[in-house]
Amino acid sequence: MPISIDSALGPMPEALVLRGRRSEVLASNLANADTPNFKARDFEFRAMMDKAQGEQLAMQTTKARHIAFEPDSGINGIPLRYRVPSQPALDGNTVDAQVEQAAFAENAVNYQATLTFLSGRIKGLMTALKGE
């Protein structure tokens, strides 16, 4: 049975990278909470995770003039979406500091959780290697 370290760690490494990216995007929202005309952005973790694992349902384009389902842009192919503001601001800024803080905290906890799962897998591998 071939054993690959990549498959032994499961989807955790990709999840960790995506969580790191999301913390970057959310930090930039919080940093620009007072910048006029700045629009808050975010990306959907689930969709990106599916994409990273190659499980995304893609729409087939059979003609040259068909428009692809998901345009790739943003950070290394992560399409960022603008957040829908809950209330308008006079200076055109759409950052809601509370929403961003909550999202940042959630993302940090998820990052820690992924780390915990990952170190569990690593411990399991170590046990298997030692064979004690």
Add this chain to the structure above:
Amino acid sequence: MSLFKTFDIAGSAMSAQSVRLNTVASNLANAESVGATEATTYKARQPVFAAMLKAMHGESEAAGVRVLGIVENQEPLQQRYAPDNPLANEEGYVYLPNVNAVDEMVNMISASRSYQNNVEVLNTSKQMLLATLRLGQ
């Protein structure tokens, strides 16, 4: 490593907010600095923030903050009758700065809250990075 970029982003925001706090301090300190002419009198200053799109990291869309510049408040100055003041003109008037203390206090509170927000972001990112370093131990 995107978590290091988070440090840059939060750091840029903290420096921008401290510039804002500096202008508030300068405005409040000079709230009573009268002048002889309209041109030489102190005028309230405000920093202008802008997002640093793509300037910080080539491949990234995340943005820090930079201070585009400091603008002076263009509201007309008030005059006060003070014939004893050595700066007074022939009619006995001096010019007062157009600093609004209430505006400045609101600015100060907003800047200090934003600063604290970014310190929290920095702390959380630091903990996340340290936990990543301890991975597998």
